[in-house]
Amino acid sequence: MGRPTDNPKDISLKVRLDKETAEKLDECVEELEVSKAEIVRRGVHKVHDDLKKK
Numbered sequence: 001m002g003r004p005t006d007n008p009k010d011i012s013l014k015v016r017l018d019k020e021t022a023e024k025l026d027e028c029v030e031e032l033e034v035s036k037a038e039i040v041r042r043g044v045h046k047v048h049d050d051l052k053k054k
Contacts, residue, residue: 009037 017025028039 013040015040 025036025039029036032039
């Protein structure tokens with residue numbers, strides 16, 4: 001099933017977004033040519049990294 005990976009993505013997350021946030025997400029997807037899930041993963045890493053800087 002699928003390609004083998006060292007980092008399986010086996011946890012699912014459902015979120016509710018307002019229209020403005022959804023539009024920003026779509027803009028990121030188009031500009032960076034990655035999935036919505038990848039944008040969310042990058043966002044989590046960015047916020048987490050910012051926490052460490054405090």
